[in-house]
Amino acid sequence: xxxxxxxxxxxxxxxxxxxxxxxxxxxxxxxxxxxxxxxxxxxxxxxxxxxxxxxxxxxxxxxxxxxxxxxxxxxxxxxxxxxxxxxxxxxxxxxxxxxxxxxxxxxxxxxxxxxxxxxxxxxxxxxxxxxxxxxxxxxxxxxxxxxxxxxxxxxxxxxxxxxxxxxxxxxxxxxxxxxxxxxxxxxxxxxxxxxxxxxxxxxxxxxxxxxxxxxxxxxxxxxxxxxxxxxxxxxxxxxxxxxxxxxxxxxxxxxxxxxxxxxxxxxxxxxxxxxxxxxxxxxxxxxxxxxxxxxxxxxxxxxxxxxxxxxxxxxxxxxxxxxxxxxxxxxxxxxxxxxxxx
Amino acid sequence: xxxxxxxxxxxxxxxxxxxxxxxxxxxxxxxxxxxxxxxxxxxxxxxxxxxxxxxxxxxxxxxxxxxxxxxxxxxxxxxxxxxxxxxxxxxxxxxxxxxxxxxxxxxxxxxxxxxxxxxxxxxxxxxxxxxxxxxxxxxxxxxxxxxxxxxxxxxxxxxxxxxxxxxxxxxxxxxxxxxxxxxxxxxxxxxxxxxxxxxxxxxxxxxxxxxxxxxxxxxxxxxxxxxxxxxxxxxxxxxxxxxxxxxxxxxxxxxxxxxxxxxxxxxxxxxxxxxxxxxxxxxxxxxxxxxxxxxxxxxxxxxxxxxxxxxxxxxxxxxxxxxxxxxxxxxxxxxxxxxxxx
Numbered sequence: 122x123x124x125x126x127x128x129x130x131x132x133x134x135x136x137x138x139x140x141x142x143x144x145x146x147x148x149x150x151x152x153x154x155x156x157x158x159x160x161x162x163x164x165x166x167x168x169x170x171x172x173x174x175x176x177x178x179x180x181x182x183x184x185x186x187x188x189x190x191x192x193x194x195x196x197x198x199x200x201x202x203x204x205x206x207x208x209x210x211x212x213x214x215x216x217x218x219x220x221x222x223x224x225x226x227x228x229x230x231x232x233x234x235x236x237x238x239x240x241x242x243x244x245x246x247x248x249x250x251x252x253x254x255x256x257x258x259x260x261x262x263x264x265x266x267x268x269x270x271x272x273x274x275x276x277x278x279x280x281x282x283x284x285x286x287x288x289x290x291x292x293x294x295x296x297x298x299x300x301x302x303x304x305x306x307x308x309x310x311x312x313x314x315x316x317x318x319x320x321x322x323x324x325x326x327x328x329x330x331x332x333x334x335x336x337x338x339x340x341x342x343x344x345x346x347x348x349x350x351x352x353x354x355x356x357x358x359x360x361x362x363x364x365x366x367x368x369x370x371x372x373x374x375x376x377x378x379x380x381x382x383x384x385x386x387x388x389x390x391x392x393x394x395x396x397x398x399x400x401x402x403x404x405x406x407x408x409x410x411x412x413x414x415x416x417x418x419x420x421x422x423x424x425x426x427x428x429x430x431x432x433x434x435x436x437x438x439x440x441x442x443x444x445x446x447x448x449x450x451x452x453x454x455x456x457x458x459x460x461x462x463x
Numbered sequence: 464x465x466x467x468x469x470x471x472x473x474x475x476x477x478x479x480x481x482x483x484x485x486x487x488x489x490x491x492x493x494x495x496x497x498x499x500x501x502x503x504x505x506x507x508x509x510x511x512x513x514x515x516x517x518x519x520x521x522x523x524x525x526x527x528x529x530x531x532x533x534x535x536x537x538x539x540x541x542x543x544x545x546x547x548x549x550x551x552x553x554x555x556x557x558x559x560x561x562x563x564x565x566x567x568x569x570x571x572x573x574x575x576x577x578x579x580x581x582x583x584x585x586x587x588x589x590x591x592x593x594x595x596x597x598x599x600x601x602x603x604x605x606x607x608x609x610x611x612x613x614x615x616x617x618x619x620x621x622x623x624x625x626x627x628x629x630x631x632x633x634x635x636x637x638x639x640x641x642x643x644x645x646x647x648x649x650x651x652x653x654x655x656x657x658x659x660x661x662x663x664x665x666x667x668x669x670x671x672x673x674x675x676x677x678x679x680x681x682x683x684x685x686x687x688x689x690x691x692x693x694x695x696x697x698x699x700x701x702x703x704x705x706x707x708x709x710x711x712x713x714x715x716x717x718x719x720x721x722x723x724x725x726x727x728x729x730x731x732x733x734x735x736x737x738x739x740x741x742x743x744x745x746x747x748x749x750x751x752x753x754x755x756x757x758x759x760x761x762x763x764x765x766x767x768x769x770x771x772x773x774x775x776x777x778x779x780x781x782x783x784x785x786x787x788x789x790x791x792x793x794x795x796x797x798x799x800x801x802x803x804x805x
Binding site: 136138139162164167292295296298299303306357358360361366417418420421422447449450451452453454455456457458459460461462463 | 504700
């Protein structure tokens with residue numbers, strides 16, 4: 122088989138060095154791994170053949186910089202790994218296509234549904250999924266509390282947010298009011314302000330806390346947005362807002378949910394989904410349209426979505442075994458110290 | 464050289480697998496690495512020759528369990544890696560000595576000075592070190608604010624606490640009051656309640672937020688509490704409450720501070736020290752008498768305190784090169800996925 126070499130660029134590569142390793146294996150020597158990040162100390166740089174420090178995502182030079190870099194380095198595909206990168210790259214998809222670079226990213230509309238937790242809420246509701254009651258107004262929240270439609274504890278967090286940044290648990294009205302004001306101020310001081318400026322008066326989300334156990338899904342569509350597969354994992358430990366340990370499980374119920382979600386959203390590539398299950402009640406909490414901190418637990422159990430993505434880019438079909446996981450595989454993230462400069 | 468084999472047991476080994484690797488290298492094949500943790504999914508178990516799930520630290524069977532395990536496995540030395548483990552093991556030191564097991568831990572008094580942030584405060588002040596103004600009473604805090612002795616922002620956190628658990632930043636009086644009550648409730652619901660029960664009415668610490676850049680020290684004493692050396696690192700990134708990236712630096716000022724601190728405290732082994740430097744103003748924030756999340760950055764730069772500890776246990780002198788770091792070495796923690804069961 123004569124496979125053409127293919128250079129890949131990972132943007133906002135951050136701490137996801139393991140993902141670059143997966144793609145390196147998938148390339149099997151036929152292409153280079155490039156990593157881009159605005160911080161020169163990203164540990165993923167240690168896993169790349171070449172790495173580049175970029176302007177900040179919201180800098181006007183960000184897209185021109187990546188375009189120039191892609192041309193100069195014959196980048197065949199860009200794989201963004203950070204939420205706020207997605208809408209920016211989604212909007213620039215055709216400009217990159219013109220220079221021969223495929224961005225593995227959904228439409229701007231899909232990126233917005235995932236990044237804006239209020240849009241996530243209405244998307245899920247209108248498609249018949251359970252999701253926790255959500256508010257962006259303090260008055261509406263207090264009203265719903267008074268009418269016993271919701272109850273404490275409530276989560277107060279940035280409407281456009283990610284990970285555990287600014288996530289607070291309010292157990293009473295005093296905390297609710299204080300956290301609401303605090304999150305609003307914090308959003309304005311952080312890079313979350315860029316997306317939040319769309320609707321500053323509704324930049325804080327107040328949400329019913331879900332009971333039950335947390336699960337994570339990888340819901341995979343191909344590059345045309347057609348459903349391919351779903352992997353289900355039970356989360357066993359969290360750290361710094363991401364899955365730190367998990368076990369792959371067999372669940373027809375959650376696989377069906379993944380398939381239904383994929384059909385409704387029509388995203389491209391991997392959709393990382395956070396789910397709470399209490400008794401038979403399944404609620405969806407968050408959608409993130411990128412490889413998340415939970416994907417490596419699927420990969421550990423035999424999945425190989427990086428190989429599948431490379432096949433789709435080449436116009437080929439992935440091998441069936443890349444699209445399945447063994448059930449009952451438990452994994453954990455381990456810390457390793459690496460030298461950046463000596 | 465005929466060195467006797469030596470089995471080592473690491474308690475509360477948690478995520479510190481890299482530390483077990485350092486000691487494995489130091490043993491150089493002459494002894495076993497044992498890891499103990501109350502959670503069977505501790506990633507450090509993957510770095511041990513043998514691992515054992517223990518009762519919880521505050522369980523009455525914890526010490527009897529470890530004693531029995533130490534005898535059965537001919538454990539020569541125990542190295543605890545978790546703050547709340549330290550006072551419990553410090554109190555049991557002679558019982559272990561009777562069965563031939565050395566615990567690398569300070570006296571109960573030193574353990575208390577480090578774990579109780581109010582004791583840390585008075586220890587530092589009475590020995591002439593700068594440390595942020597600290598209060599355990601809301602009334603005293605409001606009074607100090609009114610008299611302009613302190614100003615917002617203030618940190619509100621558990622007096623007996625660790626890492627980033629329950630650490631809140633209050634920017635005004637409303638937040639201060641809400642966080643004070645919240646931390647008090649959280650302490651009572653977590654395992655922090657055991658130490659906090661000593662003085663429940665003063666279980667929350669309110670502290671002036673320090674300005675400046677954060678540094679970390681490893682202040683090393685030998686097993687008799689005599690000062691040996693200090694390593695200085697500038698912290699470059701934090702994650703989940705611990706140092707995620709750092710660079711070793713040369714600072715006579717901070718080394719002198721380490722030496723003075725070691726003399727005043729008389730601890731045993733490694734003392735992990737958090738420091739803020741603003742202009743020429745140096746303040747000490749926390750003392751943790753164990754290998755901390757910052758030690759690997761010293762090790763990366765050439766230090767080898769594990770080797771030194773083994774030498775001291777054998778009654779030998781460490782090689783001088785184990786007690787020095789190269790300056791300007793930058794390290795980062797990287798995430799690696801490992802399989803716990805398949």
